Ligand code: SF4
């Protein structure tokens with residue numbers, strides 16, 4: 014199977030509205046102005062040999078294989094670099110051209126190892142194809158001259174190899190790294206015959222700046238850069254188009270397969286979120302799906318001290334249902350609940366919340382968005398009327414000023430980061446608001462015009478100060494506000510932000526950001542200029558805001574989201590291309606899990622459970638009488654468990670023990686419950702407290718849809734059958750049936766049909782349509798375009814008039830004190846993902862094998878801490894120990910860590926402080942002390958012992974010896990049924 018079974022048109026699509034007509038080999042062809050002759054020919058079905066051209070990159074014109082003849086022009090121009098012109102008559106075949114092309118190929122082949130039969134790219138090599146296409150039969154120069162055949166391979170990258178002996182110096186990899194990825198890790202070193210591709214300063218790939226996105230590998234026409242999986246397994250035989258299951262960018266992929274084995278994941282050219290690009294996670298880190306740690310047999314146990322017993326699906330499901338019914342009979346209907354998974358498909362999430370509402374008969378359902386973007390739901394709902402990003406990712410190419418707040422796209426949303434960097438290289442201005450000096454502040458060929466390096470917890474002060482400048486310097490779009498927003502709210506907001514106490518100067522002390530910088534940033538966002546005295550020009554400046562968990566995971570997370578929405582409305586930056594407010598969603602389907610009714614107060618489509626008309630619709634469709642009272646949120650479930658009222662939990666694909674704040678509190682709550690059912694692919698941290706384990710399926714085994722941060726609904730297609738024999742939706746259905754609430758879906762498509770029938774914003778969504786169009790964006794119904802809505806709030810806001818909300822700054826309760834003098838903030842790295850359950854089981858750990866604590870050199874020196882030292886971090890919640898990374902990326906007074914490894918215990922430190930409106934935990938601000946230590950914390954020692962015991966109890970499920978002894982050890986640990 015060929016790497017790109019899609020047609021490669023050689024040069025990118027021109028988006029010009031004007032067309033030109035020319036003749037190619039006598040055939041009339043009409044193409045958009047700016048199209049290359051090569052692309053025009055290929056579009057007309059005329060193939061032109063090429064090596065250095067590919068349609069994802071700008072033409073380069075180096076290989077001279079694509080020569081053509083054009084009537085009235087001298088010579089033989091390269092068709093890839095020659096624009097098509099009206100009236101041109103092009104000839105792609107002639108004896109002269111054939112001879113020239115053969116000559117080019119002879120030169121390449123004379124310096125190429127002729128090991129085609131044993132080469133990993135045999136059958137998937139453009140050099141081989143071109144030798145065939147030009148009819149090369151002989152190499153006049155022989156193979157004995159100077160050559161590069163002895164150059165050493167670079168095998169340092171775990172996923173791809175670089176064999177310079179096979180390089181034809183076409184420059185495609187260098188251009189891919191620059192244009193597509195924006196990392197600029199590769200150069201052509203040496204000159205003439207000596208020239209070769211080299212990462213960084215002639216370093217191995219792993220030591221260079223390379224971030225292993227694979228763009229160069231995809232672009233390489235030979236076996237020079239090649240996936241090791243292909244070298245090991247041979248070429249794939251078929252492919253399945255699907256969607257990445259890591260982050261909210263939602264990249265489209267072709268899973269290239271051999272039987273049921275993945276050979277490689279190739280980013281899908283027609284995937285609208287990624288357009289053929291990917292990052293190291295989606296592209297390479299899929300090996301976890303068949304990792305030996307996968308649990309594929311259902312298991313049960315009476316108590317968490319017992320060894321697990323492997324049982325049939327039927328027994329596990331009946332046992333779980335029996336326990337839930339017993340608990341409800343004993344403690345009341347509301348004593349059980351469930352958590353839906355943002356890693357699972359829309360269809361799976363929909364079924365879990367349906368089971369809870371219809372079979373449990375309460376609304377105790379929540380999702381991990383509680384701990385990430387619930388303030389987005391609240392904040393954008395209040396101001397705009399709906400809880401979702403306003404744009405497509407592609408829209409950023411029309412932005413003039415880009416404001417990135419509390420987000421680190423290079424690490425967490427890498428494919429979007431590549432688009433954003435491209436736009437900045439084209440001249441857009443960038444403002445970064447972040448406590449850390451993230452890569453965008455000063456990266457390769459990208460520099461922020463302003464970096465507002467605020468103190469953690471001061472977001473609302475900064476956003477209000479920006480608004481102050483916009484209003485008091487007359488930079489707002491008064492006409493937009495008058496036409497599109499609620500009058501009264503505008504008046505009140507203008508008066509509020511204009512107050513002197515909301516000025517950048519007044520906030521300087523709390524935010525730590527110099528007032529002049531805030532003023533310059535406000536001017537830049539509103540007008541495209543930083544200087545004072547600039548007014549709004551005639552041309553509308555497009556200001557786009559992208560934000561992440563650095564906005565939401567705060568005590569004032571919802572206030573900050575509303576502050577962002579206020580700023581966008583005040584400057585007229587909502588409702589067209591290049592502008593908007595865009596939350597960068599964390600998990601692959603966090604948007605979908607929210608859309609599907611995962612919150613305790615909302616039915617699918619964000620309709621409040623107390624609405625009689627909506628409930629009546631669901632009552633009729635589901636044949637039940639829904640409870641009108643909102644149920645418990647996740648933190649309330651924990652509190653209720655500790656007070657003895659909440660006893661049973663169905664936890665679907667979510668590792669709350671590792672991901673939720675205050676680990677010890679979560680663990681105590683779980684130990685207080687009587688039945689915890691975990692459905693997951695691994696024995697995660699939460700499963701160690703479970704009584705029933707239902708094996709889940711990885712994205713490669715799933716059939717359904719994911720919804721990304723653009724509201725784009727894409728298909729997830731099954732590449733291999735579920736390893737456990739049941740898909741997640743089938744398991745949920747079986748549990749519901751065992752609970753006595755019948756479900757009888759034949760396939761996920763039927764579930765989507767029900768969702769569409771019951772959810773107005775999904776009314777036009779169908780598998781048939783997604784198949785035809787590639788993807789659709791909600792709202793998608795009779796009042797939108799067929800493919801749904803690319804840009805939200807175009808003529809009016811979803812709620813009618815936009816509403817400004819006052820954003821009173823309230824300092825966080827998490828304040829530095831003498832006892833806890835530093836502020837801890839948390840985030841992610843590129844190579845690991847969230848709780849790390851997947852990426853830790855791949856070679857991605859070669860980039861990041863442990864969580865470290867970043868600390869500023871001054872703070873480190875004060876405490877006698879050196880780079881790599883073990884340090885204890887203590888907050889009012891708990892204590893853990895990590896190794897220090899001394900770096901000026903963090904400011905003095907701030908420390909930072911990731912939370913990808915359970916043993917790090919980052920969430921042992923985080924507290925119960927949370928967003929006032931949504932309970933989203935304040936992960937980004939925890940007051941801590943950091944001191945050098947010599948041994949793990951007591952929590953870490955307990956964790957290690959508990960982990961070992963739990964692992965051995967699973968081994969018991971497989972009949973391993975020692976299970977009974979392990980059970981005894983487990984019983985010695987305190988608490989827990
Ligand atoms: S893998 Fe990506 S970052 Fe690394 S050299 Fe290739 S294109 Fe550049």
Ligand code: SF4
Nearest residue numbers: 180181183184186233
């Ligand atoms: S490594 Fe591949 S893409 Fe890069 S110059 Fe060599 S042949 Fe071309």
Ligand code: SF4
Nearest residue numbers: 257259260264292295
């Ligand atoms: S950017 Fe996100 S969706 Fe795309 S490949 Fe990477 S992890 Fe997957």
Ligand code: FES
Nearest residue numbers: 065074076077093
């Ligand atoms: S493909 Fe045109 S010069 Fe290489």
